[in-house]
Amino acid sequence: MSIKSNLLAAVALLTLTGAAWAGDSAAKITVTDPYARSSTMNSVSGAAFMMLRNDSGQDDRLIAVSSDIAERVELHTHAEDANGVMKMREVEDGFPVAAGESHALRRGGDHVMFLGLKAPMSDGDIIPLTLTFEKAGEVEIEIPVDLERKPEEGGMSHGSKSN
Template sequence: MFRSQVLILLLGLFPAVAQADILIEDAYARAASPAATSGTVYMTLRNTGPQTDHLISARSPIAAKAVLHRNIEDADGMMRMIAVTDGLDIDVGCAARLERGGDHLMFMGLTAEMTQGSHFPLTLSFEKAGDITIDVPVDMTHVPGAVVISGHVNHDHSGMDDTATSHEAMHQHNTQMCAMKIAD
Protein backbone atom coordinates (compact mmCIF):
# COMPACT_ATOMS: atom_id res chain seq x y z
CA MET A 1 0.00 0.00 0.00
CA PHE A 2 2.73 2.47 1.00
CA ARG A 3 4.71 1.74 -2.22
CA SER A 4 1.64 2.46 -4.35
CA GLN A 5 1.10 5.79 -2.64
CA VAL A 6 4.75 6.77 -3.11
CA LEU A 7 4.62 5.75 -6.78
CA ILE A 8 1.48 7.81 -7.34
CA LEU A 9 3.11 10.82 -5.70
CA LEU A 10 6.27 10.43 -7.79
CA LEU A 11 4.31 10.09 -11.03
CA GLY A 12 2.49 13.30 -10.17
CA LEU A 13 5.81 15.16 -10.33
CA PHE A 14 6.47 14.47 -14.02
CA PRO A 15 4.00 17.05 -15.43
CA ALA A 16 5.74 19.72 -13.35
CA VAL A 17 9.06 18.86 -15.02
CA ALA A 18 7.56 19.30 -18.49
CA GLN A 19 6.02 22.62 -17.43
CA ALA A 20 9.40 23.95 -16.32
CA ASP A 21 10.27 24.69 -19.97
CA ILE A 22 7.62 27.42 -20.19
CA LEU A 23 7.86 30.29 -17.71
CA ILE A 24 4.88 32.60 -17.37
CA GLU A 25 5.98 36.02 -16.19
CA ASP A 26 4.24 39.21 -15.21
CA ALA A 27 0.68 37.93 -15.74
CA TYR A 28 -2.12 40.37 -14.92
CA ALA A 29 -5.56 41.39 -16.14
CA ARG A 30 -7.18 44.74 -16.66
CA ALA A 31 -10.31 45.32 -14.65
CA ALA A 32 -13.47 45.57 -16.67
CA SER A 33 -16.41 47.75 -15.70
CA PRO A 34 -19.16 45.94 -13.78
CA ALA A 35 -21.33 45.84 -16.91
CA ALA A 36 -18.53 44.58 -19.21
CA THR A 37 -18.81 41.22 -20.91
CA SER A 38 -15.13 41.06 -21.85
CA GLY A 39 -11.73 41.58 -20.24
CA THR A 40 -8.06 41.30 -21.17
CA VAL A 41 -5.08 39.34 -19.85
CA TYR A 42 -1.40 40.13 -20.40
CA MET A 43 1.82 38.24 -19.68
CA THR A 44 5.17 37.14 -21.04
CA LEU A 45 5.60 33.50 -22.09
CA ARG A 46 9.25 32.43 -21.99
CA ASN A 47 10.50 29.17 -23.56
CA THR A 48 13.55 27.83 -21.72
CA GLY A 49 13.20 24.34 -23.19
CA PRO A 50 15.14 22.55 -25.92
CA GLN A 51 12.44 22.88 -28.60
CA THR A 52 9.79 25.26 -29.88
CA ASP A 53 6.51 24.97 -28.01
CA HIS A 54 3.05 25.99 -29.14
CA LEU A 55 0.34 27.72 -27.09
CA ILE A 56 -2.79 25.89 -28.18
CA SER A 57 -5.51 27.49 -26.06
CA ALA A 58 -6.43 29.26 -22.84
CA ARG A 59 -9.39 28.92 -20.49
CA SER A 60 -10.68 30.30 -17.22
CA PRO A 61 -13.81 29.67 -15.18
CA ILE A 62 -14.60 33.40 -15.25
CA ALA A 63 -15.15 33.53 -19.04
CA ALA A 64 -17.11 31.57 -21.63
CA LYS A 65 -14.00 31.65 -23.83
CA ALA A 66 -10.50 33.08 -24.04
CA VAL A 67 -9.25 34.19 -27.46
CA LEU A 68 -5.76 35.21 -28.50
CA HIS A 69 -6.00 38.54 -30.32
CA ARG A 70 -3.44 40.13 -32.59
CA ASN A 71 -3.39 43.83 -33.41
CA ILE A 72 -2.70 44.54 -37.07
CA GLU A 73 -2.56 47.68 -39.15
CA ASP A 74 -5.08 47.71 -42.00
CA ALA A 75 -4.64 49.31 -45.44
CA ASP A 76 -5.90 52.66 -44.08
CA GLY A 77 -3.29 52.70 -41.31
CA MET A 78 -5.85 51.91 -38.61
CA MET A 79 -5.09 49.32 -35.95
CA ARG A 80 -7.64 46.56 -35.52
CA MET A 81 -7.87 43.31 -33.58
CA ILE A 82 -8.18 39.92 -35.19
CA ALA A 83 -8.74 36.59 -33.48
CA VAL A 84 -5.89 34.11 -33.81
CA THR A 85 -7.28 30.61 -34.12
CA ASP A 86 -4.10 28.56 -34.68
CA GLY A 87 -2.35 29.44 -31.44
CA LEU A 88 1.13 30.80 -30.94
CA ASP A 89 4.65 29.39 -31.44
CA ILE A 90 7.30 30.25 -28.86
CA ASP A 91 10.80 29.54 -30.17
CA VAL A 92 13.61 28.07 -28.08
CA GLY A 93 15.26 30.73 -25.93
CA CYS A 94 12.62 33.31 -26.80
CA ALA A 95 9.71 35.00 -25.10
CA ALA A 96 6.38 36.16 -26.48
CA ARG A 97 4.78 39.21 -24.89
CA LEU A 98 1.04 39.58 -24.62
CA GLU A 99 0.73 43.26 -23.79
CA ARG A 100 -1.52 46.32 -23.76
CA GLY A 101 -1.73 47.86 -27.20
CA GLY A 102 -0.38 44.62 -28.68
CA ASP A 103 -1.24 40.98 -28.82
CA HIS A 104 -3.25 39.79 -25.80
CA LEU A 105 -5.77 37.29 -24.45
CA MET A 106 -9.35 38.51 -24.63
CA PHE A 107 -11.95 37.00 -22.32
CA MET A 108 -15.41 36.85 -23.90
CA GLY A 109 -18.62 36.22 -21.99
CA LEU A 110 -17.42 37.04 -18.49
CA THR A 111 -19.18 34.96 -15.85
CA ALA A 112 -17.68 36.96 -12.96
CA GLU A 113 -16.67 40.57 -12.51
CA MET A 114 -13.01 41.43 -12.97
CA THR A 115 -12.61 43.89 -10.11
CA GLN A 116 -9.45 45.60 -8.91
CA GLY A 117 -7.57 43.33 -6.51
CA SER A 118 -9.42 40.13 -7.39
CA HIS A 119 -7.70 37.01 -8.73
CA PHE A 120 -8.75 34.17 -11.01
CA PRO A 121 -7.23 30.95 -12.36
CA LEU A 122 -6.08 30.80 -15.99
CA THR A 123 -5.05 27.56 -17.68
CA LEU A 124 -2.78 27.78 -20.71
CA SER A 125 -2.50 24.63 -22.85
CA PHE A 126 0.81 24.04 -24.62
CA GLU A 127 1.67 21.34 -27.15
CA LYS A 128 4.74 20.14 -25.23
CA ALA A 129 4.51 21.64 -21.73
CA GLY A 130 0.87 20.60 -21.35
CA ASP A 131 -1.55 22.53 -19.16
CA ILE A 132 -0.14 25.23 -16.90
CA THR A 133 -2.54 26.93 -14.49
CA ILE A 134 -1.64 30.26 -12.92
CA ASP A 135 -3.36 32.73 -10.62
CA VAL A 136 -3.91 36.06 -12.40
CA PRO A 137 -4.40 39.29 -10.44
CA VAL A 138 -6.69 42.03 -11.75
CA ASP A 139 -4.70 45.25 -11.54
CA MET A 140 -5.51 48.57 -13.22
CA THR A 141 -2.29 50.15 -11.90
CA HIS A 142 0.09 47.40 -13.01
CA VAL A 143 3.37 48.49 -14.59
CA PRO A 144 4.54 45.76 -17.01
CA GLY A 145 7.92 44.36 -16.06
CA ALA A 146 7.64 45.44 -12.42
CA VAL A 147 6.56 41.96 -11.29
CA VAL A 148 8.89 39.03 -11.78
CA ILE A 149 8.31 35.42 -12.68
CA SER A 150 5.10 33.79 -11.48
CA GLY A 151 6.03 31.70 -8.46
CA HIS A 152 9.49 33.30 -8.28
CA VAL A 153 10.76 33.38 -4.72
CA ASN A 154 12.04 36.54 -3.07
CA HIS A 155 15.74 37.09 -3.45
CA ASP A 156 18.34 39.60 -2.32
CA HIS A 157 18.37 42.82 -4.34
CA SER A 158 21.05 44.46 -2.20
CA GLY A 159 23.95 45.87 -4.13
CA MET A 160 21.83 46.58 -7.21
CA ASP A 161 21.44 50.11 -8.42
CA ASP A 162 17.93 51.55 -8.65
CA THR A 163 17.50 51.26 -12.40
CA ALA A 164 14.85 48.99 -13.82
CA THR A 165 17.36 47.96 -16.48
CA SER A 166 19.59 46.26 -13.90
CA HIS A 167 16.69 44.40 -12.33
CA GLU A 168 15.32 43.37 -15.70
CA ALA A 169 18.76 42.13 -16.79
CA MET A 170 18.91 39.97 -13.68
CA HIS A 171 15.73 38.19 -14.80
CA GLN A 172 16.51 37.72 -18.49
CA HIS A 173 17.38 34.03 -18.05
CA ASN A 174 19.59 34.20 -21.15
CA THR A 175 16.61 34.54 -23.45
CA GLN A 176 15.54 37.20 -25.85
CA MET A 177 12.24 38.65 -26.96
CA CYS A 178 11.45 37.15 -30.35
CA ALA A 179 8.81 38.15 -32.81
CA MET A 180 5.58 36.40 -31.95
CA LYS A 181 4.80 33.91 -34.68
CA ILE A 182 1.29 32.82 -35.36
CA ALA A 183 1.23 29.14 -36.25
CA ASP A 184 0.72 28.15 -39.86
Protein backbone atom coordinates in the same frame (compact mmCIF):
# COMPACT_ATOMS: atom_id res chain seq x y z
CA MET B 1 -10.59 49.56 -0.89
CA SER B 2 -10.31 48.65 2.79
CA ILE B 3 -7.02 48.00 4.55
CA LYS B 4 -7.87 44.28 4.67
CA SER B 5 -8.61 44.22 0.92
CA ASN B 6 -5.39 46.10 0.19
CA LEU B 7 -3.41 43.68 2.34
CA LEU B 8 -4.98 40.64 0.65
CA ALA B 9 -4.34 42.11 -2.79
CA ALA B 10 -0.69 42.85 -1.87
CA VAL B 11 -0.15 39.31 -0.57
CA ALA B 12 -1.74 37.87 -3.73
CA LEU B 13 0.45 40.05 -5.97
CA LEU B 14 3.61 39.08 -4.09
CA THR B 15 2.64 35.43 -4.33
CA LEU B 16 1.82 35.67 -8.02
CA THR B 17 4.80 37.71 -9.18
CA GLY B 18 6.86 34.54 -9.08
CA ALA B 19 7.04 32.26 -12.06
CA ALA B 20 4.84 29.36 -13.07
CA TRP B 21 6.44 26.44 -14.88
CA ALA B 22 5.12 23.77 -17.18
CA GLY B 23 6.43 20.54 -18.51
CA ASP B 24 9.61 18.69 -17.84
CA SER B 25 13.13 19.86 -18.60
CA ALA B 26 12.61 19.10 -22.30
CA ALA B 27 9.57 21.40 -22.63
CA LYS B 28 9.77 24.08 -19.93
CA ILE B 29 7.67 27.25 -20.16
CA THR B 30 7.97 30.00 -17.57
CA VAL B 31 5.15 32.52 -17.06
CA THR B 32 6.05 35.79 -15.34
CA ASP B 33 4.42 39.14 -14.61
CA PRO B 34 0.79 38.11 -15.27
CA TYR B 35 -2.06 40.57 -14.78
CA ALA B 36 -5.59 41.03 -16.08
CA ARG B 37 -7.90 43.98 -16.53
CA SER B 38 -11.11 45.25 -18.03
CA SER B 39 -11.64 48.81 -19.20
CA THR B 40 -14.52 49.49 -16.79
CA MET B 41 -16.40 47.70 -14.00
CA ASN B 42 -19.32 47.22 -16.41
CA SER B 43 -17.24 45.77 -19.26
CA VAL B 44 -18.35 42.49 -20.78
CA SER B 45 -14.80 41.74 -21.88
CA GLY B 46 -11.35 41.82 -20.36
CA ALA B 47 -7.79 40.80 -21.17
CA ALA B 48 -4.75 39.18 -19.59
CA PHE B 49 -1.09 39.93 -20.18
CA MET B 50 2.12 38.15 -19.21
CA MET B 51 5.58 37.12 -20.35
CA LEU B 52 6.12 33.59 -21.66
CA ARG B 53 9.67 32.21 -21.60
CA ASN B 54 10.67 28.96 -23.31
CA ASP B 55 13.67 27.54 -21.46
CA SER B 56 13.63 24.27 -23.34
CA GLY B 57 15.69 23.12 -26.28
CA GLN B 58 12.70 23.02 -28.62
CA ASP B 59 10.29 25.53 -30.11
CA ASP B 60 6.79 25.51 -28.65
CA ARG B 61 3.48 27.27 -29.28
CA LEU B 62 0.71 28.56 -27.03
CA ILE B 63 -2.31 27.02 -28.76
CA ALA B 64 -5.24 27.53 -26.38
CA VAL B 65 -6.42 29.26 -23.20
CA SER B 66 -9.34 28.56 -20.89
CA SER B 67 -10.96 30.04 -17.80
CA ASP B 68 -14.37 29.84 -16.20
CA ILE B 69 -14.70 33.64 -15.80
CA ALA B 70 -16.03 34.21 -19.32
CA GLU B 71 -18.22 32.64 -21.98
CA ARG B 72 -15.21 32.49 -24.34
CA VAL B 73 -11.47 32.86 -23.81
CA GLU B 74 -9.35 33.42 -26.91
CA LEU B 75 -5.86 34.31 -28.04
CA HIS B 76 -5.97 37.74 -29.68
CA THR B 77 -3.70 40.25 -31.34
CA HIS B 78 -3.94 43.75 -32.76
CA ALA B 79 -3.43 44.00 -36.51
CA GLU B 80 -3.61 46.91 -38.92
CA ASP B 81 -6.30 46.65 -41.58
CA ALA B 82 -6.09 47.93 -45.18
CA ASN B 83 -7.20 51.41 -44.02
CA GLY B 84 -4.48 51.68 -41.39
CA VAL B 85 -6.88 51.06 -38.50
CA MET B 86 -5.73 48.78 -35.69
CA LYS B 87 -8.26 46.04 -34.94
CA MET B 88 -8.32 43.13 -32.55
CA ARG B 89 -8.62 39.66 -34.03
CA GLU B 90 -8.46 36.08 -32.81
CA VAL B 91 -5.26 34.16 -33.54
CA GLU B 92 -6.44 30.62 -34.13
CA ASP B 93 -3.01 29.06 -34.68
CA GLY B 94 -1.63 30.47 -31.42
CA PHE B 95 1.60 32.22 -30.50
CA PRO B 96 5.03 30.70 -31.16
CA VAL B 97 7.57 30.70 -28.34
CA ALA B 98 10.95 29.79 -29.81
CA ALA B 99 13.44 27.74 -27.81
CA GLY B 100 15.42 29.98 -25.48
CA GLU B 101 13.22 33.00 -26.29
CA SER B 102 10.39 35.00 -24.73
CA HIS B 103 7.04 36.08 -26.10
CA ALA B 104 5.24 39.04 -24.52
CA LEU B 105 1.48 39.11 -24.21
CA ARG B 106 0.98 42.83 -23.75
CA ARG B 107 -1.49 45.64 -24.25
CA GLY B 108 -1.65 46.71 -27.87
CA GLY B 109 -0.22 43.36 -29.03
CA ASP B 110 -0.79 39.68 -28.44
CA HIS B 111 -2.98 38.94 -25.40
CA VAL B 112 -5.58 36.66 -23.84
CA MET B 113 -9.14 37.93 -24.38
CA PHE B 114 -12.07 37.20 -22.07
CA LEU B 115 -15.38 37.59 -23.93
CA GLY B 116 -18.70 37.56 -22.13
CA LEU B 117 -17.46 38.06 -18.58
CA LYS B 118 -19.69 36.25 -16.09
CA ALA B 119 -18.96 38.84 -13.37
CA PRO B 120 -17.15 42.20 -13.24
CA MET B 121 -13.37 42.14 -12.89
CA SER B 122 -12.57 43.92 -9.63
CA ASP B 123 -9.15 45.21 -8.65
CA GLY B 124 -7.38 42.55 -6.59
CA ASP B 125 -9.49 39.63 -7.82
CA ILE B 126 -7.61 36.47 -8.76
CA ILE B 127 -8.45 34.78 -12.07
CA PRO B 128 -7.64 31.13 -12.80
CA LEU B 129 -6.28 30.59 -16.32
CA THR B 130 -5.06 27.49 -18.12
CA LEU B 131 -2.55 27.96 -20.93
CA THR B 132 -2.14 25.03 -23.32
CA PHE B 133 1.13 24.58 -25.21
CA GLU B 134 1.79 22.14 -28.05
CA LYS B 135 4.75 20.51 -26.32
CA ALA B 136 4.80 21.70 -22.71
CA GLY B 137 1.13 20.88 -22.19
CA GLU B 138 -1.07 22.73 -19.73
CA VAL B 139 0.11 25.50 -17.42
CA GLU B 140 -2.37 26.54 -14.73
CA ILE B 141 -1.81 30.01 -13.34
CA GLU B 142 -3.62 32.53 -11.19
CA ILE B 143 -3.66 36.10 -12.45
CA PRO B 144 -4.31 39.17 -10.30
CA VAL B 145 -6.70 41.78 -11.67
CA ASP B 146 -4.91 45.14 -11.74
CA LEU B 147 -7.19 47.90 -13.04
CA GLU B 148 -4.72 50.68 -12.17
CA ARG B 149 -1.68 49.37 -14.06
CA LYS B 150 -0.43 51.50 -16.92
CA PRO B 151 0.64 49.82 -20.20
CA GLU B 152 4.33 50.61 -19.70
CA GLU B 153 4.50 49.29 -16.11
CA GLY B 154 6.03 45.92 -15.30
CA GLY B 155 8.25 43.62 -17.29
CA MET B 156 6.06 43.61 -20.37
CA SER B 157 7.80 46.49 -22.10
CA HIS B 158 11.26 45.05 -21.50
CA GLY B 159 10.92 41.57 -22.98
CA SER B 160 11.57 40.45 -26.50
CA LYS B 161 8.80 39.15 -28.70
CA SER B 162 9.63 36.13 -30.77
CA ASN B 163 7.68 35.17 -33.86
